[in-house]
Amino acid sequence: MKPIVCLPVIDRRAVLSSLVALPLLSASLRSIPAAAQAQSDPLPSWNDGATKSSILDFVERVTTRGGPLFVSPDQRIATFDNDGTLWVEQPMYVQLAFALDRVKAMAPMHPEWKDKQPFAAVLDGDLKALAASGEKGLVELVAVTHAGMTTAEFEKIVTDWLSTARDQRFKRPYTELVYQPMLELLAYLRANGFKTFIASGGGIEFMRPWTERIYGVPPEQVIGSSIKTRFEIKDGAPTLFRLPDINFINDKTGKPIGINEHIGRRPIAAFGNSDGDLEMLQWTTLGASGARFGLIVHHTDAEREYAYDRQSHFGRLDVALDAAAVNRWTVVDMKKDWKRIFAFD
Amino acid sequence: MKPIVCLPVIDRRAVLSSLVALPLLSASLRSIPAAAQAQSDPLPSWNDGATKSSILDFVERVTTRGGPLFVSPDQRIATFDNDGTLWVEQPMYVQLAFALDRVKAMAPMHPEWKDKQPFAAVLDGDLKALAASGEKGLVELVAVTHAGMTTAEFEKIVTDWLSTARDQRFKRPYTELVYQPMLELLAYLRANGFKTFIASGGGIEFMRPWTERIYGVPPEQVIGSSIKTRFEIKDGAPTLFRLPDINFINDKTGKPIGINEHIGRRPIAAFGNSDGDLEMLQWTTLGASGARFGLIVHHTDAEREYAYDRQSHFGRLDVALDAAAVNRWTVVDMKKDWKRIFAFD
Numbered sequence: 001m002k003p004i005v006c007l008p009v010i011d012r013r014a015v016l017s018s019l020v021a022l023p024l025l026s027a028s029l030r031s032i033p034a035a036a037q038a039q040s041d042p043l044p045s046w047n048d049g050a051t052k053s054s055i056l057d058f059v060e061r062v063t064t065r066g067g068p069l070f071v072s073p074d075q076r077i078a079t080f081d082n083d084g085t086l087w088v089e090q091p092m093y094v095q096l097a098f099a100l101d102r103v104k105a106m107a108p109m110h111p112e113w114k115d116k117q118p119f120a121a122v123l124d125g126d127l128k129a130l131a132a133s134g135e136k137g138l139v140e141l142v143a144v145t146h147a148g149m150t151t152a153e154f155e156k157i158v159t160d161w162l163s164t165a166r167d168q169r170f171k172r173p174y175t176e177l178v179y180q181p182m183l184e185l186l187a188y189l190r191a192n193g194f195k196t197f198i199a200s201g202g203g204i205e206f207m208r209p210w211t212e213r214i215y216g217v218p219p220e221q222v223i224g225s226s227i228k229t230r231f232e233i234k235d236g237a238p239t240l241f242r243l244p245d246i247n248f249i250n251d252k253t254g255k256p257i258g259i260n261e262h263i264g265r266r267p268i269a270a271f272g273n274s275d276g277d278l279e280m281l282q283w284t285t286l287g288a289s290g291a292r293f294g295l296i297v298h299h300t301d302a303e304r305e306y307a308y309d310r311q312s313h314f315g316r317l318d319v320a321l322d323a324a325a326v327n328r329w330t331v332v333d334m335k336k337d338w339k340r341i342f343a344f345d
Numbered sequence: 346m347k348p349i350v351c352l353p354v355i356d357r358r359a360v361l362s363s364l365v366a367l368p369l370l371s372a373s374l375r376s377i378p379a380a381a382q383a384q385s386d387p388l389p390s391w392n393d394g395a396t397k398s399s400i401l402d403f404v405e406r407v408t409t410r411g412g413p414l415f416v417s418p419d420q421r422i423a424t425f426d427n428d429g430t431l432w433v434e435q436p437m438y439v440q441l442a443f444a445l446d447r448v449k450a451m452a453p454m455h456p457e458w459k460d461k462q463p464f465a466a467v468l469d470g471d472l473k474a475l476a477a478s479g480e481k482g483l484v485e486l487v488a489v490t491h492a493g494m495t496t497a498e499f500e501k502i503v504t505d506w507l508s509t510a511r512d513q514r515f516k517r518p519y520t521e522l523v524y525q526p527m528l529e530l531l532a533y534l535r536a537n538g539f540k541t542f543i544a545s546g547g548g549i550e551f552m553r554p555w556t557e558r559i560y561g562v563p564p565e566q567v568i569g570s571s572i573k574t575r576f577e578i579k580d581g582a583p584t585l586f587r588l589p590d591i592n593f594i595n596d597k598t599g600k601p602i603g604i605n606e607h608i609g610r611r612p613i614a615a616f617g618n619s620d621g622d623l624e625m626l627q628w629t630t631l632g633a634s635g636a637r638f639g640l641i642v643h644h645t646d647a648e649r650e651y652a653y654d655r656q657s658h659f660g661r662l663d664v665a666l667d668a669a670a671v672n673r674w675t676v677v678d679m680k681k682d683w684k685r686i687f688a689f690d
Contacts, residue, residue, distance in 0.1 A: 219609030231598040237632025253576040264564030287582025
């Protein structure tokens with residue numbers, strides 16, 4: 001199940017590939033002292049300061065052989081939230097934009113939607129009425145737009161949509177609205193023997209078609225929310241048919257549960273940005289021996305991206321921000337800590 | 346979550362490690378013609394013949410750069426059933442032996458079990474009465490022996506049990522009753538760039554404590570049946586508490602569903618031994634372009650191991666055996682194809 005289309009993101013791919021390849025090569029084929037390696041900055045889009053240092057210090061500690069906090073490579077598991085941590089989640093989750101576009105695309109086949117909520121709200125662009133339809137409305141939206149086809153068909157729908165859809169503010173494909181500093185961080189961790197996973201509240205099958213190309217994270221290292229599927233053989237070919245029933249919500253207390261189900265061991269580093277990531281950060285950092293690292297991306301840059309926290313509808317950061325202070329998690333001040341936000345900046 | 350005790354399996358580990366390390370080194374650091382590499386047999390416990398050739402041919406085809414059936418390394422996914430495919434499943438599943446032993450160990454705390462089924466049946470060693478308690482009885486057994494503790498506590502219970510429990514026929518730890526030819530096959534596939542996964546009907550948390558040490562398969566590449574868990578913070582430490590509710594049964598049609606949930610792409614090779622593996626083999630081999638490989642271990646050796654198929658209570662092989670002929674899956678005749686069964690043979 002490889003992505004079928006190629007999006008115009010060659011620049012970032014090239015940057016990412018070299019970032020990944022160079023440190024790996026130097027580590028495996030040549031023997032370079034750690035000090036020499038450090039001279040080329042592995043996180044060039046991060047401004048110098050306490051935030052960047054906390055990351056570099058942690059990685060140095062767990063990779064220093066013979067050091068008191070050394071962690072064997074098989075235990076170097078890092079989990080990343082997606083929405084708001086790796087890519088933009090404002091003015092709404094990308095997956096919600098996808099669902100709304102799907103309703104519009106499917107509307108000609110469903111004339112009855114003109115008078116039926118939550119579909120009428122979507123077709124009228126009336127987000128207030130959509131919100132009024134509540135969770136029931138959203139579940140109906142997901143059922144119609146995310147179920148009723150095979151997994152292979154859904155993958156093609158997602159891939160096709162991402163190749164044409166554009167974010168309204170930045171006028172770019174959503175897969176370009178990924179944070180350059182986080183791409184560098186993913187590559188830096190992998191170059192230091194980490195296995196990087198995504199643990200998102202978003203749909204697992206919505207992410208998998210593109211996470212390997214964009215983040216370097218293969219499908220088997222993506223954890224997310226899911227709906228149920230049914231196995232059936234159709235014209236001699238086995239398929240998984242997507243059903244309109246929720247299987248698992250990988251959010252809040254669901255994150256450690258999903259991480260345990262998929263990975264089977266506790267991460268030693270976790271990266272999030274909202275209250276939905278609180279339990280993942282707790283599961284990763286609390287009550288454990290050895291070095292652990294928790295990080296929260298705080299969106300503070302309305303000019304280059306968005307500024308939001310305790311009052312936001314999407315990606316609310318309230319309880320987890322207070323918990324960060326108590327538990328000494330690193331809080332990224334986006335405006336101050338990031339030299340640039342996107343590769344195109 | 347690393348295994349805590351070390352079982353006396355040093356011989357096999359040493360064999361396995363060298364098998365894994367040598368071909369990898371030769372592939373990455375030196376350039377050796379394929380013919381020269383083939384001279385050292387990667388599957389020494391397999392007798393020469395059609396079965397062994399089918400494996401070697403498949404691997405050569407998908408790894409030959411420029412060949413018509415070449416598969417890029419990221420797509421080289423192989424899934425293995427566990428019970429009866431990688432280790433012994435007679436006279437009963439090892440996990441069932443574990444559950445029965447747990448009931449006996451816990452009985453002093455539960456005097457009421459003496460008169461209560463299915464517990465009385467277990468304590469009296471009356472397997473007929475146990476069978477009569479049906480699925481309801483088995484679910485009760487699982488609830489009592491597999492739930493009611495944290496995931497960390499359960500891991501320790503499993504590890505402790507495996508370090509002392511002995512199979513009645515072979516008088517050995519269960520983790521020594523793994524098939525030497527299959528260990529070689531796992532290592533051979535990995536040496537050729539495959540990512541090897543376990544996809545078992547057995548409990549995911551029952552396997553993870555030891556699969557890395559015994560099979561070289563890390564916890565994040567183990568797929569199995571599971572019960573639900575609840576996240577809670579206890580005395581400042583986050584835990585996952587195991588609940589007496591089935592979450593997912595990774596058997597029959599559940600196997601492709603579990604494989605899709607965990608891996609997110611179709612395997613190109615699958616290995617099983619019973620009707621429970623039918624849908625995994627279909628999902629892997631049917632209706633797909635390119636080289637695909639399906640293999641069924643047929644237990645035909647009552648002398649060295651067991652002989653069973655269409656009538657067996659555990660690991661019944663009936664429909665899948667017929668399907669193997671139709672779909673050209675390789676069927677291993679254990680007696681004929683395997684030079685030895687166990688490392689201690």
